[in-house]
Amino acid sequence: MASYFFLMYCRKSIDKVCLYYSDIDDDVQSLKQFSTEVIVACAVRCIKTIIGDVDLPNALPQAMSAKFRMGTTLANHLQELGYRGDVGYQTFLYSSEADIRKIFMFLVDKLPKETVETTEETLGSSVLLQRSIANTLARQLSSPWVPPYLKHRGITWRGKPPTWQREGTCCMFHFHSMHLTSPEGSADLTKKIPKALKSYYQSSLPYVTCQTLDHNDLIPSLLEANAADVTAQQEWETEWNQSGLASRLSQQEYRDRKRQRINKRITDQLRQDRQRSEAASGSGVSQDLQQILASISGRGSGAAKTKGSRFTHTEKLLFAKDEDKAISEVQVQASAGQTEEEKQKEREDEVNSLKEELNNLTSRLDNLDLEVKKFTASIQQMGEEIANQNRANAEKEDGYKVKKRTLDLLPDAENNIAKLQTVVDSSAQRLITLASQWEKHRAPLIDQFRNLKELSSKTESEAQLKLEEIKEFRKKMKQVQDEARNKEELAKQLHSEYERMTKDVNRSAYTKRIMEIVGNIKKQKMEIDKVLVDTRTVQKEINQLSGKLDRQFTVTDELIFRDAKKDESVKKAYRYLAALHESCELLIKTVEETGVIMREIRELEDQSETESNKKVLANLEKITGDYLQMKKENDALVKKLKGKS
Known part of the structure; x- marks a missing residue:
């Protein structure tokens, strides 16, 4: 075939x-x-x-x-x-x-396919529009890309005058979107829209085309609004499938609970921020720190060099440096007549003194930092001690109130004890009556609780099963949607390939050829089956004859071997029989080897035919002829070069 x-x-x-x-x-x-x-x-x-x-x-x-x-x-x-x-x-x-x-x-x-358009079918405007769009897209996709800076005023003309094609970016602009307001809930007939909102939608709300400042921002705004709606819907579906169904609530209840949870979180965060701001504004930590720093700076007021903050020290150091610079300039002017060695010694002494002063200042600053850290630690400890003292005072006040009440009851102790006894007895009697009443109510409530518990367990198991079934159905729906989408894409691809195929193909000729090929295959199969049957029959006959031959040889061998012990002529016959059996085996082996050799000969003949079809000798003759021609051409070129030189 x-x-x-x-x-x-x-x-x-x-x-x-x-x-x-x-x-x-x-x-x-x-x-x-x-x-x-x-x-x-x-x-x-x-x-x-x-x-x-x-x-x-x-x-x-x-x-x-x-x-x-x-x-x-x-x-x-x-x-x-x-x-x-x-x-x-x-x-x-x-x-x-x-x-x-x-x-x-x-x-x-x-080669390009020959397309013949059928003029019999009437094409609608939508089909023609789709075809023109497809042709335009195909032409634009096949055209090479040109960067914008090589285009003249955003337009590039390609091709020759009768078939000019325009390509450009004159209608392109930056993606800029704005917030659009559209009527909500108008498509859902189950929900009632308030009259004020409905009148606002009908009379006051502008059209979507009028809500943007620039007309070019309309399509980006619509695309962004649509994308936001789609993403919000997808996020809600995923959240509802993951945690909403497991909560066993309706969608509205789940939304209300989520809104309450978010509002509570926001209020807690605002309350914490307010408490922090009040604590920061009401605490006197910063004031205490300023007082401590002022006390530290006032502690050494009588000394030659006062202590203070780092800012004051740096400011003093800067002014000291300016004063030192002025003094050094005066000294330079005064000591203009000194030698260079004396100047060098003075400079070294000044440098050493400045280094010592700098070391002293750094050590003082480090000490001040340590003291500040100690004071902050002591402030924290004092705050903790104050809190502990407040707690102890509150406990002591409670104890004091209790003791005061007991002391107030001591002057009339007997009457008060009798009153307390009557109160205790009445409360005990009330407890007994309440216990008896509770026992009457408790038994049916316990039975009801057990029944409800069993029902809830059953409903939970049923809800769990239904939830699993819903998840499986959703998975199957997604799989079916994916399969449908893939099949639609495959159908579109096959439809496009079918439209690109030539319509002038004669199907009857192809079917006729295919039927002829099928008939030839059936004939070849029948011949092959006949050959296989013949080979099987021949193989069976060979096996039967070989088995018969082996059996006859064993029988004759036994019969002759019995009589060979008694008669010499029978011994000779036995020897001839063994020689005949060996020669027959050799003949069979030679026949098999000849068959193998014949098959190899046929294979070699087929290979020789394939090699002869390759035209090796003819190609070799062509190559030799071309080689001689090239040699002649090269000799002629060499002679021309020599004649020119």
């Missing part, structure tokens, strides 16, 4: 190639009869038809170097078109039938 169909396809490809090259004789029936010139000319015509603007000669040149160059250019064009086989100049100049068949089949598949 495959070989027959392949031959028909090759014949069809030859017919198509002949359409592009008209110098082929009518006697040519296969690619084996193509010459090198015809192969090159057909390949050039096909490549020109596929690619278009290609600078290739239609005929094979005479010079050998030009032939080699043309072969390499054809091979390069084939590789650019996507041919994956091994191809080079030798494929065209020293061709084999298999390689040329592959190349022509590839080129025939790449």
Whole structure:
């Protein structure tokens, strides 16, 4: 089947190639009869038809170097078109039938299809619009991209005057969106919209096209609003599927509980921030710290150099440096007549004194930092002690109140004790009556609680099962949606491929060919079955004869061996029988070996036929002829160069 169909396809490809090259004789029936010139000319015509603007000669040149160059250019064009086989100049100049068949089949598949539009069907405006959109998109996708800075005023004209195509970015602008307000709940008839809101929607709310400041912002605003709605709906669906269904609440109850939780979180956060701000404003930590720093700075007021904060020290150091600079300038002017050694000593002394002063200041600053840290720690400790004392005072006040009440009752102790006893007795009696009443109410409540607990467990199990079923149904729905989406895409792809296919194909001819191929296959299968049956019968006969032969030999061997002990002539017969058995085995082995050798001979003959089809000798003769021609051309060129020199 495959070989027959392949031959028909090759014949069809030859017919198509002949359409592009008209110098082929009518006697040519296969690619084996193509010459090198015809192969090159057909390949050039096909490549020109596929690619278009290609600078290739239609005929094979005479010079050998030009032939080699043309072969390499054809091979390069084939590789650019996507041919994956091994191809080079030798494929065209020293061709084999298999390689040329592959190349022509590839080129025939790449040829532009002949489309015939049917004028009988009436096309609507939507179909025509879709086709024009598809053609425009295909043309824009096939056109090369040009950067904006190479375009003249955002427009680029490509092609020649009758088929000009415009490409540009003149209508492009930045993506800028605005918030749009649209009526909510108008599509849902179950919800009632308030009259004031409804009148606002009808009379006061502007149209969406009038809500943007710029007309170009309308489409980005609509896209962003739509994307926000879609993402909010998807997030709500995922949240409801994950945690909403598990809460066993309705959607409205779940939304109300979520809103209450968010409001509570916001109020707690605001309350905490307010408490922190009040504590920070009401606490006197900063004032205490300033007082401590002032006391530290006032502690050494009688000394030569006062203590203070780092800012005061740095300020004093800066002023001291300015004063030192002025004094040093005066000293320089006064000591203009001193020697350089004395100046160097004075400078070193000044540097050492400044270093000592700097070290003293840094040590004082470190000590001040330590004292500040100690004071802050002591402030924290004092605050904790104050809190502990407040707690102890509150406890003591409570104890004092209790003791005061007991002391107030001591003057009339007997009457008070009697009153307390009556109160205790009455409370005990009340407790007994309440316990008896509680026991009466407790038994039915316990029974009701147990029944409700059983019902709740059953409902929980049923709800859990229904929840699992809902999740499984949702998963199946998603899978079905994905499958439907994939099938729709596949259907669109197949529909587009069907529209791109040629409509002028004669289906009856193809069906007739297919039926012929099927009939030939059935005939071949019947012949193969007959051959297999014959081989099986022959194999059975061989097995039966070999088994019969072995059995007869064993029987005759036993009979003759019995009589060989008594008679000498029988011994000779036994020896002849053994020799005959060995010779028969040798004959069988030789027959089997001859069969194997015959199969190998057939395989070698097939290989020789395939090698002969490759035209090795003819190609070798061509190569030698081309080599001699190149040698002559090279000699002629050398002679010309020598004559010019």
